[in-house]
Amino acid sequence: MRVSRLDTAEMPDKTAEIDLSLLVDVIEKYRGKKGNLIPVLQSAQDIYGYLPEQAFRMISKELGLKLSDMYGVATFYAQFRLNPVGKNIIKVCHGTACHVQNAKALTVALEDNLGIKDGETTEDNMFTLESVACLGCCSLAPVMMIGEETYGNLDGKAAARVIKQMRKNR
Numbered sequence: 001m002r003v004s005r006l007d008t009a010e011m012p013d014k015t016a017e018i019d020l021s022l023l024v025d026v027i028e029k030y031r032g033k034k035g036n037l038i039p040v041l042q043s044a045q046d047i048y049g050y051l052p053e054q055a056f057r058m059i060s061k062e063l064g065l066k067l068s069d070m071y072g073v074a075t076f077y078a079q080f081r082l083n084p085v086g087k088n089i090i091k092v093c094h095g096t097a098c099h100v101q102n103a104k105a106l107t108v109a110l111e112d113n114l115g116i117k118d119g120e121t122t123e124d125n126m127f128t129l130e131s132v133a134c135l136g137c138c139s140l141a142p143v144m145m146i147g148e149e150t151y152g153n154l155d156g157k158a159a160a161r162v163i164k165q166m167r168k169n170r
């Protein structure tokens with residue numbers, strides 16, 4: 001679950017090309033159905049990996065959902081993303097145990113190393129940095145997860161080494 005929320009003012013790139021035809025079946029599936037807002041957003045996100053603005057507009061037009069309601073839901077629920085993500089999502093735990101073990105410093109070190117802020121994606125689309133709630137391995141605090149891999153007892157230097165290795169192996 002994401003802890004930091006996306007800034008609603010921070011809208012996706014409006015010029016990015018996305019294939020809206022991929023949404024046609026989703027729209028037909030949910031047309032006229034009550035309570036379709038969340039499932040239709042989930043389906044759109046499954047298709048694109050995030051919720052592009054063009055998808056919002058098409059869904060709104062086709063299903064008669066208000067854009068403001070759609071953005072309200074998309075920014076409220078942690079599962080939704082308004083921006084594309086990188087190839088690797090670095091989840092830094094900011095749960096209680098990790099917080100106590102200075103997870104903040106870990107995030108700051110990763111921000112410095114990657115040249116992005118929490119919630120952002122590197123220019124080469126290789127990494128997205130995210131603060132999340134407890135990852136369920138508190139005895140290893142502070143913890144980060146990249147893909148299925150968990151890294152525990154970290155400090156900024158160790159995290160930077162992991163990133164360096166991943167860049168080398170790509």
Ligand code: FES
Nearest residue numbers: 093095098135138
């Ligand atoms: S608080 Fe970080 S893994 Fe539980």
